[in-house]
Amino acid sequence: xxxxxxxxxxxxxxxxxxxxxxxxxxxxxxxxxxxxxxxxxxxxxxxxxxxxxxxxxxxxxxxxxxxxxxxxxxxxxxxxxxxxxxxxxxxxxxxxxxxxxxxxxxxxxxxxx
Amino acid sequence: xxxxxxxxxxxxxxxxxxxxxxxxxxxxxxxxxxxxxxxxxxxxxxxxxxxxxxxxxxxxxxxxxxxxxxxxxxxxxxxxxxxxxxxxxxxxxxxxxxxxxxxxxxxxxxxxxxxx
Numbered sequence: 136x137x138x139x140x141x142x143x144x145x146x147x148x149x150x151x152x153x154x155x156x157x158x159x160x161x162x163x164x165x166x167x168x169x170x171x172x173x174x175x176x177x178x179x180x181x182x183x184x185x186x187x188x189x190x191x192x193x194x195x196x197x198x199x200x201x202x203x204x205x206x207x208x209x210x211x212x213x214x215x216x217x218x219x220x221x222x223x224x225x226x227x228x229x230x231x232x233x234x235x236x237x238x239x240x241x242x243x244x245x246x247x248x
Numbered sequence: 249x250x251x252x253x254x255x256x257x258x259x260x261x262x263x264x265x266x267x268x269x270x271x272x273x274x275x276x277x278x279x280x281x282x283x284x285x286x287x288x289x290x291x292x293x294x295x296x297x298x299x300x301x302x303x304x305x306x307x308x309x310x311x312x313x314x315x316x317x318x319x320x321x322x323x324x325x326x327x328x329x330x331x332x333x334x335x336x337x338x339x340x341x342x343x344x345x346x347x348x349x350x351x352x353x354x355x356x357x358x359x360x361x362x363x364x
Contacts, residue, residue: 167351178252178341178355179292224291234280234345236353238291 147245154215158208158225165227174221254356269327269359271342277322278344286339332363
């Protein structure tokens with residue numbers, strides 16, 4: 136079946152550096168993508184989303200890039216802080232799946248002080 | 249805004265008993281709620297989609313008689329794990345979708361179920 140996956144299961148960065156978390160998806164019919172942050176023992180927290188008619192969207196310290204040609208999604212975090220340490224999931228929604236989201240495997244981001 | 253709560257946050261029960269988990273949207277009306285389970289260091293797996301006032305739609309492989317879902321109001325959905333067994337031990341997370349918003353889901357803090 137089609138799924139969303141992440142290139143790297145773990146990412147370790149120094150405080151203050153920029154972080155890039157990648158996600159590959161295989162369903163060309165997906166029209167909406169979300170990045171979630173999950174801290175240990177907590178539920179996922181919405182970070183940023185993007186629709187398929189866009190290729191870039193910026194938030195506070197975060198930017199999501201969408202490359203539909205290669206079915207690739209990335210989350211960039213500027214000036215990474217220790218509080219950014221968490222697991223990051225991308226999720227996709229296809230137009231035919233109603234509201235259902237398919238989650239990727241997750242990337243563990245560790246920020247070293 | 250868009251806050252979802254779950255109760256209890258942790259529960260330990262004996263094998264064979266039933267456990268009810270509540271999911272509440274605190275500051276919005278959720279016409280649709282979703283139930284996920286998550287194993288350690290794994291991703292979220294959708295169990296079922298719950299629409300207010302109607303029967304839940306279960307994902308393939310999820311036993312509807314074991315995981316009873318009720319969505320009686322626009323702010324409350326419950327998941328009951330019946331005759332729980334140790335393999336049901338997991339992290340259960342619910343989410344709500346705002347009425348009028350098509351796509352975004354807001355997640356609760358999760359419930360850690362341990363079946364002895």
